[in-house]
Every structure is written in C-alpha cells, then in structure tokens.
Amino acid sequence: MAYCVHCGVKLGAGEKRCPLCQTPVYDPAEPERPAAASPKAYPVRTPEQALKRSKRFLLTLAALMLLAPAGLCLVIDLLATGGITWSSYASGALLMLFLSAAPPLAVPRYQVYFAIGAPFLSLNGYLFLVERLSASGHWFFPIALPSLALGAGLVTLITVLWRRGWINKLTLIAVIFAACAVECLAVEWLHARAHGLTGGLVWSPFVLAPCLFISLSLFFINGNRSVREEVRRRVHF
Numbered sequence: 001m002a003y004c005v006h007c008g009v010k011l012g013a014g015e016k017r018c019p020l021c022q023t024p025v026y027d028p029a030e031p032e033r034p035a036a037a038s039p040k041a042y043p044v045r046t047p048e049q050a051l052k053r054s055k056r057f058l059l060t061l062a063a064l065m066l067l068a069p070a071g072l073c074l075v076i077d078l079l080a081t082g083g084i085t086w087s088s089y090a091s092g093a094l095l096m097l098f099l100s101a102a103p104p105l106a107v108p109r110y111q112v113y114f115a116i117g118a119p120f121l122s123l124n125g126y127l128f129l130v131e132r133l134s135a136s137g138h139w140f141f142p143i144a145l146p147s148l149a150l151g152a153g154l155v156t157l158i159t160v161l162w163r164r165g166w167i168n169k170l171t172l173i174a175v176i177f178a179a180c181a182v183e184c185l186a187v188e189w190l191h192a193r194a195h196g197l198t199g200g201l202v203w204s205p206f207v208l209a210p211c212l213f214i215s216l217s218l219f220f221i222n223g224n225r226s227v228r229e230e231v232r233r234r235v236h237f
Contacts, residue, residue, distance in 0.1 A: 008233045055105050062101060066094040088133060096126040112159055120152040142194035147187050154179040170228065174218035181211035 002011040002025070004018040011018065015025050070091040077087035099122035104115040124145060131140040158175055161167045167175060188204040191197075221227050 059102055059105055062098060066098050070094045089130065092126050092129050096122040112163070113156070116152055116155050116159065120148055124148055139194065143190045146190055147183070150186050151183055154183065168222065170218050170222040174215045174222065177211045177215040177218070181208045181215070184208060
C-alpha cells in the first residue's frame with residue numbers, strides 16, 4: 001500500500017500521479033504495472049453514467065410538478081373561504097421556486113451567475129407580495145431588499161474570486177465566514193434604522209465574533225506555508 005510523499009493520500013496500484021496534488025509517483029522497488037489494468041482507488045464516472053437530459057423536458061416537468069400543488073391550494077382556498085386568501089402565499093412560493101430554477105437551466109453559458117440572480121429577484125418579488133398582502137408594515141424596502149442585495153453581492157464577489165482562481169479552498173471558507181459576519185451586522189443595523197432603535201447592536205455580535213475568529217484563523221493558516229501544508233496533508237484539503 002503506497003501513499004503520496006507530498007500530501008499523504010492513499011494511492012492505488014499503478015498510479016502515475018497523486019490524484020490530489022498531482023505529485024509524480026515513483027517506486028524503484030516495485031515493478032511497473034500498466035495503469036489501465038489496475039483498479040483505481042477512487043470512483044471514475046463512465047460515459048454511460050453521464051446521462052444527457054433535455055432541458056426543455058426538465059423545465060416542463062418542474063412547471064407541472066409546481067403547477068399541480070398551486071392549483072390544489074387555490075381550489076381548497078376557494079372551497080373553504082369562498083375567495084383567495086392564504087393560497088396566494090403558497091402559489092407565490094411555488095412560483096418563486098420555479099423562477100429560481102428555470103433561468104440557470106435555460107442559460108448554461110452563465111449558469112452560475114443566473115443561479116445567484118434568479119433566486120435574488122424571485123425572492124424579492126415574493127417578499128414584496130407578502131408585505132402587500134399581509135399589511136404587516138413597510139419592511140421590504142428598508143430591510144429585506146438591501147439585506148438580500150448585500151447577500152447577493154457578497155455571493156457574486158466570492159464566486160468571481162473562486163472561479164478566477166484568486167483564492168484557494170482555505171481562503172474561500174475564510175471569506176464565506178467573513179461575509180456571514182458582514183451580512184448579520186448589516187441586517188441588525190438595517191432593522192434598527194427602520195424602527196428608529198438607538199440601543200446599539202444586540203444579537204449580531206454573537207454571530208460576528210465566532211465568524212471573525214474562524215475567518216482570521218483560516219487566513220493565518222493559509223498565510224503560514226508549513227501550517228497550511230500540515231493541515232492539507234492531514235485532512236486532504
């Protein structure tokens with residue numbers, strides 16, 4: 001049984017390179033074996049398993065699966081109350097799910113960014129509908145919209161940094177924790193501003209402190225090469 005001399009990953013017989021760090025494998029005491037005749041130590045997807053599905057079929061199937069419960073809720077609401085009351089919330093939620101999933105499937109070129117933008121727009125539309133139907137006060141524009149806009153902006157920024165290769169996995173996790181801390185702080189600040197509260201921060205510091213601690217710790221590990229390599233070797237990260 002062999003292990004990579006660089007990262008410690010278990011190697012299968014006949015491996016020419018480490019599957020994790022691509023370090024060349026060389027053992028002069030072991031006779032060379034053809035890699036094709038040796039079983040891999042990790043699963044490999046075959047062309048038969050990578051089935052191609054029609055996007056139009058998937059979108060039609062998703063629409064029918066969401067349309068059926070929406071129609072059922074509408075019928076029950078009409079029979080029970082004689083009008084449209086609570087069914088608008090259920091139908092709006094189902095429509096939001098469809099609008100969140102349809103654009104990423106329909107536009108493969110910018111699928112990642114549509115997967116961020118479509119849920120942002122559909123969720124904003126649903127929350128605006130809830131505010132108008134429930135008459136619970138004006139909270140969408142002062143709180144919900146800027147909170148969701150900040151969250152979508154942070155997710156987009158992290159996605160761009162990761163896709164362009166400007167951050168590694170440790171830095172990615174550190175940035176995610178830092179973004180969560182910023183989002184929580186912004187939500188409480190927006191809530192306090194909308195309601196005229198001046199007592200300072202109440203609950204966000206309890207989220208901010210551990211998120212920043214984890215984020216700074218990961219940044220420190222990533223900046224120290226020896227510590228980073230030790231962590232990578234132990235957890236195969």
